[in-house]
Amino acid sequence: xxxxxxxxxxxxxxxxxxxxxxxxxxxxxxxxxxxxxxxxxxxxxxxxxxxxxxxxxxxxxxxxxxxxxxxxxxxxxxxxxxxxxxxxxxxxxxxxxxxxxxxxxxxxxxxxxxxxxxxxxxxxxxxxxxxxxxxxxxxxxxxxxxxxxxxxxxxxxxxxxxxxxxxxxxxxxxxxxxxxxxxxxxxxxxxxxxxxxxxxxxxxxxxxxxxxxxxxxxxxxxxxxxxxxxxxxxxxxxxxxxxxxxxxxxxxxxxxxxxxxxxxxxxxxxxxxxxxxxxxxxxxxxxxxxxxxxxxxxxxxxxxxxxxxxxxxxxxxxxxxxxxxxxxxxxxxxxxxxxxxxxxxxxxxxxxxxxxxxxxxxxxxxxxxxxxxxxxxxxxxxxxxxxxxxxxxxxxxxxxxxxxxxxxxxxxxxxxxxxxxxxxxxxxxxxxxxxxxxxxxxxx
RNA sequence: GGAGGGAUGGCCGAGUGGACGAAGGCGGUUGUCUUGAAAACAACUGUGGCAGCAAUGUCACCGGGGGUUCGAAUCCCUCUCCCUCCGCCA
Numbered sequence: 040x041x042x043x044x045x046x047x048x049x050x051x052x053x054x055x056x057x058x059x060x061x062x063x064x065x066x067x068x069x070x071x072x073x074x075x076x077x078x079x080x081x082x083x084x085x086x087x088x089x090x091x092x093x094x095x096x097x098x099x100x101x102x103x104x105x106x107x108x109x110x111x112x113x114x115x116x117x118x119x120x121x122x123x124x125x126x127x128x129x130x131x132x133x134x135x136x137x138x139x140x141x142x143x144x145x146x147x148x149x150x151x152x153x154x155x156x157x158x159x160x161x162x163x164x165x166x167x168x169x170x171x172x173x174x175x176x177x178x179x180x181x182x183x184x185x186x187x188x189x190x191x192x193x194x195x196x197x198x199x200x201x202x203x204x205x206x207x208x209x210x211x212x213x214x215x216x217x218x219x220x221x222x223x224x225x226x227x228x229x230x231x232x233x234x235x236x237x238x239x240x241x242x243x244x245x246x247x248x249x250x251x252x253x254x255x256x257x258x259x260x261x262x263x264x265x266x267x268x269x270x271x272x273x274x275x276x277x278x279x280x281x282x283x284x285x286x287x288x289x290x291x292x293x294x295x296x297x298x299x300x301x302x303x304x305x306x307x308x309x310x311x312x313x314x315x316x317x318x319x320x321x322x323x324x325x326x327x328x329x330x331x332x333x334x335x336x337x338x339x340x341x342x343x344x345x346x347x348x349x350x351x352x353x354x355x356x357x358x359x360x361x362x363x364x365x366x367x368x369x370x371x372x373x374x375x376x377x378x379x380x381x382x383x384x385x386x387x388x389x390x391x392x393x394x395x396x397x398x399x400x401x402x403x404x405x406x407x408x409x410x411x412x413x414x415x416x417x418x419x420x421x422x423x424x425x426x427x428x429x430x431x432x433x434x435x436x437x438x439x440x441x442x443x444x445x446x447x448x449x450x451x452x453x454x455x456x457x458x459x460x461x462x463x464x465x466x467x468x469x470x471x472x473x474x475x476x477x478x479x480x481x482x483x
Numbered sequence: 484g485g486a487g488g489g490a491u492g493g494c495c496g497a498g499u500g501g502a503c504g505a506a507g508g509c510g511g512u513u514g515u516c517u518u519g520a521a522a523a524c525a526a527c528u529g530u531g532g533c534a535g536c537a538a539u540g541u542c543a544c545c546g547g548g549g550g551u552u553c554g555a556a557u558c559c560c561u562c563u564c565c566c567u568c569c570g571c572c573a
Contacts, residue, residue, distance in 0.1 A: 081533055085542045092542090095554040099501035110553090117553035242563095285530090417530085 040142050040403040043074055056148030061157045061366040070141035077138055080131040087124050091117055143253060147400040150337075150374040154364045161364030165376070168348070169357030172383050176444045180384035181435045182315035185211065187446055188466045191316065202313075203305065203320045210464045214437070214450070215323060215430050217457040219298045222325040222350055222427055230346045232296035232327060237276035239299055240267040245279040248405030250371035260302045260320075269302035273326035274424045279405055281330060285417045286409040292331040292339065296427070298323060316431040317389065323430040329423040330407065336396050336421045344376050344394040347427040351391070353453045356436050357381040359388065373398045380432065384439030389432040394425030438464075445469060 046053055046067065057065045094117045101110035149155075154163045172178075185191025190211025196204040207215055226232040243266050246252035251259060251271065260269040270276055277295050286293075301324050312318035327346060331339045344360065351358045363375040372395035379388035399419035402408070408417035441449050448464040455462060 078533065081542085085533070088543090089541060091553075096501070098553055102501080114553045119553095121553065 040400060041145055041147070042399075042403070043070070043142070046071060047074065053148070057146075059149055059153075059155050059365040060146055060368060062146055065145045066141040067145050070138060070145060073134055073138035073141060077131065077134045080127055080134060084124060084127045084131060087120050087127070091120050091124065094120070140253075143247070143404075146368075146370045147373050147397065149365045149368055150396070153368065153374050154362055156364035157366040159364065159367040162367055162377075163362045163364070164359050165362045167357070167359040168352060169355065169381075171357050171381050172440045174383070174442075178383045178439060178442055179446070180315065181382070181438045184384065184438050184442060184446065184448070185315075188448070188464055190214070190464060200320075203318070205316055205319065210461065211434070213458075213461075214464070215434060217454055218430060218433060219323060219325060221454060221457055223296060223298055225350060225353075226294075226296040226325070226327060226346060226427060230294070230327075230342075232294040235273075235277060235280075235295050235297040237270075237273055237280070237297050237299060239270050239276070239302075241270060241275055241279065242266055243268060245275055245282070245405075248279045248282055249275045249401055250369075250404065251275060254370060257306050258304050260304060270299065271303045272301050272324060272424075272426075273297045273299040274328055277326065277328040278401055278407075278422055278424065281407045281420075282405040284407060286330070286407075286420065288410045288412050288415070291409055291420065292329060292335065295328045296325060298325045300324075301429075315385070316435065317385075319431065325427050325430070327425050327427045330409075330420045331423065332409070332411070333399065333418070333421045336398060336423070339421075339423055340374065340376075340394060340396040343423055343425045344378070344392075347378055347392040347394060347425055350428055351378065351380060351433075354433070354437065354451050356433070356440060358391070369395070371395070371397050371400050373400065378428075380436045382432075382436045382439045384442070385435070389435060391428045391432045391436075392426040395423060397422045397424075 041053075050071070053067055057063075057067055094113055098110050098113050098117070101107070101113065154161050156162075179187075181191070182193070186193065188210070190208055192206040192208055196206050199206075206212075223234060227234055240262070243252060246256075246259065246268050252268075259271055261267060276299075277297060280295070281293075300321055302321055305318055305320065308318060316322070327343060329339055329343060348358070348360070358378055358380045361377040361379060363372075363377060368375055375393060375395040377390050378392040378394070380391045381387075382389050398421050401422045402419040407420050407422070409420050410417055437450065438448055441451070443449060446466065447469055450458060450462050450464070452462075
């Protein structure tokens with residue numbers, strides 16, 4: 040949500056921002072009209088209320104003085120004013136509801152250096168890291184590798200839960216758990232984050248705080264009987280953790296990290312990315328969320344993005360940082376970088392992280408404030424978040440990029456402290472007979 | 484799932500229709516006293532909307548929403564959350 044005062048005083052800048060975002064539906068003009076109407080009604084109502092307050096006090100006094108007749112007459116006048124107030128309040132309520140709805144549908148204006156373009160065609164690769172692996176054989180995609188190695192089971196996932204579900208099994212499930220642990224450990228030990236175990240179902244108002252509702256409800260799962268919504272990312276629970284709070288001076292910045300499942304209906308992407316585990320209804324993600332002082336917003340975005348990039352570098356996965364163009368920016372983000380990792384089997388750049396600065400847009404919706412100095416008036420915090428990282432697509436890249444001619448996978452050295460001797464993934468058939476096979480049967 | 488009890492300022496807690504933005508206490512800030520500290524005493528000590536250059540004025544807020552009334556922290560309805568006991572469960 041934007042600051043209505045800023046909107047009033049910066050009409051031209053607002054119009055320009057909406058044009059840049061290519062959002063022709065944003066009801067910003069309506070919001071400004073309703074705001075003017077709202078303030079007019081507010082003033083009328085308050086003038087009447089002031090009159091009634093003094094009148095009512097007078098009535099009380101008159102009764103105490105036993106001047107009941109005078110009090111009765113005054114009572115009648117106040118009754119008339121009361122009716123008028125009711126009338127204005129009704130009107131005001133209608134206007135305010137409409138105003139609020141309009142405000143909730145106005146997106147966050149972009150930062151000045153966001154590439155301006157109507158859609159994702161305008162996204163700009165700002166940096167690239169690493170070498171794309173070369174093979175002297177035809178590299179396979181993970182949807183072939185996974186089942187052959189016995190570490191991803193699509194058929195049974197679909198049988199149990201329907202399309203876009205899967206089992207990770209044996210070394211596959213372990214790889215995900217190990218990666219998740221390592222990501223968390225790096226963020227906690229090296230980047231100063233505090234680990235959380237957050238709720239994975241939340242109330243509707245929390246979805247509003249992060250901007251997932253009202254506009255994007257169709258991508259969310261919800262409980263049919265009660266007001267519970269499944270989080271599409273831990274961002275929702277963590278950002279709302281400090282809702283309606285005033286953080287004391289010195290409490291910022293706050294860095295949080297959590298590994299959680301994410302639930303997405305993917306209704307909007309029907310038929311897209313249907314093979315493999317690229318786009319699924321449930322996936323694990325390590326999410327970083329920051330609450331910071333406004334002046335530090337941009338540098339915090341840079342360090343957040345770096346915290347995610349470092350993981351890819353240590354895994355030796357080639358990736359690129361993409362600056363998202365205005366027309367492709369999410370509703371709540373003021374600026375966003377996507378990190379895309381190269382997957383050699385399906386020959387695609389896969390988004391594994393999305394790092395955004397929201398300025399005070401989410402903080403206004405969720406009412407998260409801080410005191411700049413002790414005793415100072417509260418101000419809205421800036422929030423940021425980014426994945427560090429989304430697990431399935433990292434697994435895809437690790438499998439596809441590190442595959443050997445025989446179909447086995449060699450995992451990066453950085454994971455050795457977590458994997459011990461299990462640095463290779465092989466199918467049961469490859470493992471050979473005898474003792475080794477039973478060993479692997481136990482492993483896989 | 485059943486029965487009951489609650490939600491008041493940073494914290495504790497009083498307030499059952501009018502003088503209540505809210506007693507009292509704790510905490511905090513400032514001052515007096517003191518060489519300094521403590522104690523004592525005194526004053527101040529919530530958030531937000533609107534109007535205004537400002538001083539300031541005004542309105543709202545006693546968990547959320549709605550209602551009754553000239554007037555609601557107080558009465559009624561409803562929702563949310565918390566606590567206790569029973570049941571069930573990891």
